[in-house]
Amino acid sequence: MYKAVLVDDENYDLEGLRQLIPWTELGIEVVCSENRSLSAMSYIDQHPVDILVTDIKMPVLTGLELSRKALDKNPNLKTIFISGYQDFEYAKQALNLKADGYLLKPVDDDEIVELLRKVVAEIDDTRKKNNEQSHFTESFAFIKSDFLQHLLEGRINQEALPAFLARYPLDIPTGTAIAVIIELDDVLWKNKLMPDAGQAALRAATTIITEYIDDHKLGPWCKLSSSQFALIYQEEAARLEDALADLNEYVQRNTYFTLTSSYGDLVAFPDQITQSFTQAKELIGNKMFLGKNRIIPPRLAKLQIAKDAKDLNAILDAMFMAVASYDLVKICDGMDDLFDNVRTFEHPVKVYSFSIHIASKLEAYLNTVNETYDSLLGWEFEHLDVIRQFETTEDIKSWLRKTVFEISERLFLKKQSKSRRIIEPIEQYIQAHLAEEITLREIANKFSYSANHMGFLFKEQTGESFNDYLVRNRMEKARNLLQEPTLKIYEVADQVGYKSLAYFSRLFREHYGITPGDYRKQS
Structure with missing residues (x-):
């Protein structure tokens, strides 16, 4: 994975770059994204970086100045400038700095993806040439691992392959092999949960995996990323699945990680190992859909996917x-x-x-x-x-x-809290004026609401309509007043807002199943 730094003083533009570009698919890891150019420069000073994507016009340190300083540290750095200013002077200065791309805002996603593919291809070519020039001076283990990754990815010239295999033998005597990818699960998530201990735990898990592979002679391996490994396995697939299951169980016993593994078909080695590796890569990508902590075999290469997408x-x-x-x-x-x-x-x-x-x-x-x-x-x-x-x-x-x-x-x-605060003074007003003629419209006008909204508010907060709420409260007050023997029944009716004794009696009976007079006799 190539390492990229993104810089833009506009947070939304920066977030758009981070979220909308398929960095992983391009083989790029965004290791730093900053809205302050000085912070980005500090990171570049302390870490290796392959690609710089930066806005040109920024406060304190412009994108052009940032690029100059970064190129002083790493002459091979690939730089893409983004600008919202269609100014020839900026473009001219960018060209003088040998910029690898110059894009204008708003950035077209397809355009920047195509430009990044080109940049990655150029880095690949440069690295390939550098590897060929310096492989005799590198350590044997590192070169062998690097060679293995290049072999799996099909980036070794077929004419040069016999010489590489002679110098770095991979011990595949059968002439057939299976490409395997092994990936630790939930690395990003667990690092977020335990930021201090996460990296140490990841390094420990990496050591446990590679030592297990070597001790059990599963085959030559290489590290594809901090959490992903490739393995060339030479026995049949049935034994491979048992071996991967045992490895996963061992990792779970000794770390807090699980593993997801995938593998391609058994193929002729070395001629067809790239096809098996490509198949394994596609399968590990299906982890998103098939789930983790499992083995993904070639028979699941073509997922049966429903095509009836809904609106x-x-x-x-x-x-x-x-x-x-x-x-x-x-x-x-x-x-x-x-x-x-x-x-x-x-x-x-x-x-x-x-x-x-x-x-x-x-x-x-x-x-x-x-x-x-x-x-x-x-x-x-x-x-x-x-x-x-x-x-x-x-x-x-x-x-x-x-x-x-x-x-x-x-x-x-x-x-609920807001509505409760609204309804309480209205309820208090109603309780204080039960003896008067009260209507929904009158209450709504008094408290500056529409009648419809007031009706909805009562229903939402009390579970009953305004009229039901009013009648219930009048009847409850009437029941209490009927216990006062000095009050006549028509006086009780008057004090709860009813001028008609017959209407009051009918409502009371509907509410309690008994007339006001009979209720008083029972009290």
């Missing part, structure tokens, strides 16, 4: 209505429907983009009710980058569902 906007609208009404069952149904669409995707990058799109739509909905992630959960939008640290669709779906549940609950509690 995304309709699902989102229904789910947002469920969020507003605190309907957890419908939220679950909506989340299931949303992730049914994932079955149509062919690459994990699309799953991440789709999930971040859902999260963005959710915040847009929250804005319509004057809320944000920050106001409800204390999150900045950047918090959503946690989505990229999950490795399967189920992990992402579970996290999103939990987040939406929490948002729905907090909206409900806020709404």
